[in-house]
Amino acid sequence: MTGVLTVVGLGPGDARHRTPAATTAIADAEAVYGYAAYIEACEDILRPDQIVVRGRMTEEKLRAEQAVDAAAGGRRVVLVSSGDAGVYGMATLALSNAYEIEESVRPAVHVLPGVTAALAASALVGAPLAHDFACLTLSDLLTPWEEVERRLRAVAEADLAIALYNPRSKGRPWQLGRAREVLLERRAPGTPVALVTDIARDGQRVGLTTLAxxxxxxxxxxxxxxxxxxxxxRFGDWLVTPRSAAGPRSADDRSAG
Structure with a gap:
């Protein structure tokens, strides 16, 4: 009999932001696969008798294949991701690999949601994503930069609040500066910006600035x-995006939801 693969989003960092469903799935699993840093983030619920496979960065495809194969072999398997597994996470690879397996031996696959970085960061600075918004990654490892820039312009033209993932690294030092230039073509220099680093982890930092x-x-x-x-x-240390283009129309609007 085939087993079950559960793809789990661990949330941004601190175990307090991990859902009870994620905790239960990891605790009940026979095997747990994940990037080493994500395994470390859930070590508090791992058991000595579990198979635990700690992978390295850039091995995402291999990790998904291993987890699917283990589940197809009859085990209860968890594949962990940070944040939400369906937002720049492992769910896509896991589902794609499982679908390629012959249906008679294909394991059941479940995806459990987690708190993604955009929402965790937004909560720390108020409610900047309270109306329509877009999430974009500035990594050009899987998406050509020309396409990233096209999407930036489209989002800027649509006047959506934006959450940028993978904004900058030692190997990609220039993309954020270029993204800023592109956005300034359509956004006012005084547009509020929040920088939230190491969300819900040791050393968490929050800074507010402007696009300029x-x-x-x-x-x-x-x-x-x-x-x-x-x-x-910007209201002091808070960023707030009204829930309508004209802003709150009444006290009822301000308190709704």
């Missing part, structure tokens, strides 16, 4: 960059 004053050197791979729309306001 954004210092790219303050941003690393573990930073989530939030960029407001034309309606986003």
């Amino acid at each position: 004053d954004l210092d790219c050197d303050e941003v690393g791979m573990t930073t989530t960059v939030l960029i407001g729309s034309s309606t986003t306001l």
Whole structure:
């Protein structure tokens, strides 16, 4: 009999942001696969008798194949991802690999949601994503930069608040600066920006600035960059995007939801 593969989103970092469903799935698994740093993030619920496979960065495809094969062999398997497994996470690879297996031996695959970085970062600075918004990655490892830039322009034209993932690293030092230039073609220089680094982890940092004053050197791979729309306001240490283009129309609007 085939087993079950559960793809789990661990949330941004601290175990307090991990869902009870994720905790249960990991605790009940016979085998747990994941990038070493993500395995470390859930070590508090791992058992000595579990098979635990710690992978390396760039081995995502191999990790998904191993997890699917283990589940197809009859085990209860968990594949862990940070944040939400369906947002720049492992769910796509796991589902694609499982679908390629003959249906008679294909394991059941479940995806459990987690708190993604955009939402965790937004909560720390108020409500900048309270209306329509877009999530974009600045990594050009899987998407040509020309396409990334085209999407940036489209989102800027649509006047959506933006959450930028993978904004900058030692190997990709220039993309965020170029993204800032592209956005300034359509966004006012005073557009509010939040930089949230190491969310829910030791050393968490939160900074507020503007699009014009954004210092790219303050941003690393573990930073989530939030960029407001034309309606986003700064109230002290809070960024707030009204839930309508005209802003709240009444006290009822402000308290709704």
